[in-house]
Every structure is written in C-alpha cells, then in structure tokens.
Amino acid sequence: EIVLTQSPGTLSLSPGERATLSCRASQSVSSSYLAWCQQKPGQAPRLLIYGASSRATGIPDRFSGSGSGTDFTLTISRLEPEDFAVYYCQQSGNSPFTFGPGTRVDIK
Amino acid sequence: EVQLLESGGGLVQRGGSLRLSCAASGFTFTSDAMSWVRQAPGKGLEWVSTVSGSAGDTYYIDSVKGRFTVSRDNSKNTLYLQMNSLRAEDTAVYYCAGSAGHYYPFWVWGQGTTVTVSS
Numbered sequence: 577e578i579v580l581t582q583s584p585g586t587l588s589l590s591p592g593e594r595a596t597l598s599c600r601a602s603q604s605v606s607s608s609y610l611a612w613c614q615q616k617p618g619q620a621p622r623l624l625i626y627g628a629s630s631r632a633t634g635i636p637d638r639f640s641g642s643g644s645g646t647d648f649t650l651t652i653s654r655l656e657p658e659d660f661a662v663y664y665c666q667q668s669g670n671s672p673f674t675f676g677p678g679t680r681v682d683i684k
Numbered sequence: 685e686v687q688l689l690e691s692g693g694g695l696v697q698r699g700g701s702l703r704l705s706c707a708a709s710g711f712t713f714t715s716d717a718m719s720w721v722r723q724a725p726g727k728g729l730e731w732v733s734t735v736s737g738s739a740g741d742t743y744y745i746d747s748v749k750g751r752f753t754v755s756r757d758n759s760k761n762t763l764y765l766q767m768n769s770l771r772a773e774d775t776a777v778y779y780c781a782g783s784a785g786h787y788y789p790f791w792v793w794g795q796g797t798t799v800t801v802s803s
Contacts, residue, residue: 611789
C-alpha cells in the first residue's frame with residue numbers, strides 16, 4: 577500500500593497570502609495518478625488537480641500542482657476567503673487507492 | 685446538472701446489514717467507473733470499493749472484502765453498496781464518486797450518506 581504523508585498538518589495564513597502544501601509518497605507514484613481535492617466542513621470533496629498538475633474543470637488558476645516521483649506540491653498563489661478548507665492528496669495508480677491525512681488551511 | 689445522490693444510510697447494530705444507493709444524473713453513467721469512499725467522524729478519506737462502467741470488474745479495500753459488495757444498474761443509473769457483517773469501524777459518511785476509469789481521479793462526488801454501527 578502506498579502511504580501518503582502531507583505537511584504541514586495545519587497552515588494558518590491570511591487572505592492574499594501564498595499557501596504551499598506538500599504530499600510525500602512512500603514509493604514512487606506516476607504523476608498521471610496523483611490528484612488533489614478540497615473539502616469544506618459539511619461538504620463533499622471536490623477535485624482540484626489531477627495528473628499532478630492539471631486543473632479540473634472550473635478550478636481557478638490560483639491553484640497549481642507540481643511534482644513527480646514521491647514529492648508533490650499544491651500551491652494556492654493568493655488565498656481567497658473561500659479557500660480555507662482541508663486539502664487531500666490522493667493516488668490512484670496502485671490499489672488500494674489512498675489519500676493523505678489532509679492539510680487544514682485556516683485563517684490566521 | 686451533474687449530480688450524485690446517495691441514500692440508504694442509517695443506524696444499524698453491529699453484525700447487521702445495510703444497502704446504500706447512489707443515483708446519478710447529468711452525465712453518461714455507463715462510461716464511468718463508480719466508487720465508494722468513506723470518512724469516519726473527524727477523520728480523513730478512505731477509498732472503499734470501485735466497480736467498472738460495465739460492472740464486469742470490482743475492487744475492494746482489504747478491510748471490507750467478503751463483507752461488502754459493490755454493484756450497479758446501468759439501466760437505472762444507480763450504484764449500490766451492500767454492506768453485511770457491519771463493524772463499529774465501518775461508521776462513517778459514505779460518498780459515491782465517479783471517475784473516467786478505475787485508475788482515474790474522482791471528478792464527481794455525492795453529498796454522502798451517514799452509516800452508524802452501534803456496538
């Protein structure tokens with residue numbers, strides 16, 4: 577099983593600041609199978625990034641993804657009020673599919 | 685509008701059974717693999733099971749193998765999860781999610797249905 581580790585666990589930032597979230601895999605993951613999703617309290621997750629760096633439909637360009645192998649990054653260039661949420665990375669290249677524990681981005 | 689609507693959750697005793705349903709609309713249901721992902725209270729996301737678009741292939745996390753059965757009725761655009769021998773650790777919100785194929789990301793998610801297993 578591929579274990580995904582996310583850091584930091586919590587990121588406290590102000591609107592307008594840049595957020596950098598990390599996802600590290602216990603073994604190499606093809607970039608094609610690395611995704612990021614966002615979850616707000618009481619809501620279902622929403623796909624943000626797939627294939628490590630492609631934005632899903634309707635996702636603003638302040639969200640970007642990068643990385644390869646075992647290290648991946650989600651960057652939010654300028655935080656908007658609606659971006660404060662929990663972010664999960666997920667790999668779908670090896671079964672069982674696994675998610676990271678999440679990074680909470682909250683308002684400083 | 686693309687939509688997934690889960691139903692069937694509830695309170696059940698340990699060892700009991702429950703069947704979840706997920707009704708899809710607004711997209712070509714038969715083209716997508718469909719999955720169940722759960723989230724225990726205050727915890728992260730855990731993939732549970734996937735069925736291919738044709739329903740010919742099914743996949744499960746080890747902890748539910750032999751207890752849960754995923755299926756779909758493409759004539760009704762509906763996904764199911766039959767859960768037997770339920771355990772306290774199965775308590776979670778269960779989301780259905782669609783993907784272009786088994787190894788593709790989950791591009792559409794339902795709002796979830798809550799399963800509580802009492803001990």
